[in-house]
Amino acid sequence: MSIYIFTGPTIAATEAKEQLDAVFLPPAAQGDVYRAALDRPVAIGIIDGYFERTPSVSHKEILWAMGQGVHVFGAASMGALRAAELSAFGMEGVGAIYDAYARGELDADDEVAVAHGAAEDGYRPMSEAMVNVRATLRAAEAAGALPAAAGERLEQIAKRLFYTDRCYPILLRLAAGQGVPAADIGALRAFLPEGRVDQKRTDALELLRLMRERFTGRVEPKPVRYHFxxxxxxxxxxxxxxxSAVAPGACRTDPAVEELKRSEGYAAARCGALARALALEVARRQGRTPEGEALRDVVEALCRDRGLAEKAELASWLARQGVIEVERFLxxxxxxxxxxxxxxxxxDRCLPDHLRSTGEYASLRDRALARAPREHGSARAGHLRDDEVEPSRVPVTGRVER
Structure with a gap:
């Protein structure tokens, strides 16, 4: 039984794993829930998801996943927002933030939005979600640390901030210039270290615990009543x-690839295939969709590069190359x-190091210098021959120095 969870700045995967045995994935972007559902997990939980510059997880892919029998849950952040929007179709929301969206008390996505670091930095939050600020202010009021009037004023100031700028140091600084008494600002500053409320994390933990309880034994596929x-x-x-998906082993039965493996050109061709895969991934992340003039340009370029006199010859050339999905290929x-x-x-900048890694650099350099000694005479003086390498410049540790 497999469960997939999308999380990031709300709760780290390392902490979440202590609550639920699941596959933890980065924040969901458009297409990620569909991609996960292709593996037929019993359930998917959405906590964090991208928006703004990256296309957000779509309603359609969640509906498709549930239509395939996958249980889909949401909480805390993008998950709470999507769950409120799709609760009528069977997506299950968890936690106080979801409840607020479902009741219509919240409707803006900036309530849960935060700026955060990259994956290498563990998606570290760099701003504070509005739902957390509001929960903290209410907690300070309940504890008697902050008058209700000051709490409401601070909430208004925080709400006007752009989500990337929303954090307590900026909030407290702005409050000082917008009529909040200094005593109340000082009281909130003293309250924060121990009293700060992380409602998003609380809701995420509730989601993980609920899914752990729900998916312990045999589970029936998700029933739906809508037509997709x-x-x-x-x-x-x-x-x-x-x-963009490449099925494991997809090339193993291709006769052309099998024949290529018997030749010396296999390694170079595979490097080219890797470069192609990475290029397609770069284009995907940029959200680029080639159409119109870009497709006409590539047709002309293929005809020119392959020596095809007319565009009409391209169709037969593509057929000979085994191209079935012509539009996708172009x-x-x-x-x-x-x-x-x-x-x-x-x-171009990486090419010399690539040649060094393949062992081709030295022979190509020596052939070039031998063929044109006059042109390269001055340049040769700037290069050390293999027998002139200074010992002090050779790393003696086991590390590769770059």
Whole structure:
């Protein structure tokens, strides 16, 4: 029985694993829930998800997942928002934040939005969610540390901040210039170290505990009563995911690949395939969709590069190459060529080190210098031959120095 959880700044995967045996994934973006549902988990929990510059997890992919029998839960952040929007269709929401959205007390996505670090930094929050600020102010009022009037004024100031700027140091500084008594500001500052409320984390923990209790034995597939309509927007999302997915072992039975493995060109071809895969991923992350002029350009480029006199010859050439999904192939080719232009200077800069890693650099350099000694005479003086390498410049530790 597999469970997938999307989380990030709200609760770290390392902490979440203590509550639930599950596969923990980064914050959900558009297509991620569909991709996860393809593995047929018994349930998916959405805590964190991207928005603004990255397309958000869509309603359609959640509906599709539930239609495949997958139980989908949401809490704390993007999950609470989507659960409130899709509760009528069977998505299950958990926690106080979900309840507030479901009752209509909250409706803005900036209530749960935070700025955060990258995956390498553990998605460390760099701002405070409005729901946490509000819960903290109410807690300070309940504890007698803050008058209700001051709490309401501080809430108004915090709400006007852009979500990336919303944090207690900025809130307290602005409050001093906007009529909040200094004594109340000092009281809140003293209350925060021990009294700060992290409502998002509390709701995330509640979600994990609920899913742990619900999915301990045999579980029936999620029942739904709606008809899933495969709209153009849905097909676009699904198509992007399907095109970017590479099934394990997909090339193992391809006769051309099997034949290539018997030749010396396999390693170089595989490097090219890796570069193609990475280029497609870069284009996907940029949200680029080639169409119109970009596709016409790639058709002309293929004809020119492959020596095809007319565009009409391209169809038969593609058929000979075993291209079945012509539109998908041309779109991918357009993406790759766009990334080649974008990252061309970077590739040129990395080429010498690539040649060094393959062992080709020394022989190519020596052949070039031998062929044109005059042109390279001055340059050669700036290079040390293998027998002239200074011992002090050779690393003696086991580490590779870069």
């Amino acid at each position: 309509e495969a709209t153009d927007a849905w097909e676009h999302i699904r198509g992007k995911v399907d095109r 779109e991918d080719e357009a993406q790759v060529r766009w990334v080649e232009i974008l990252y061309g200077p970077d590739a």
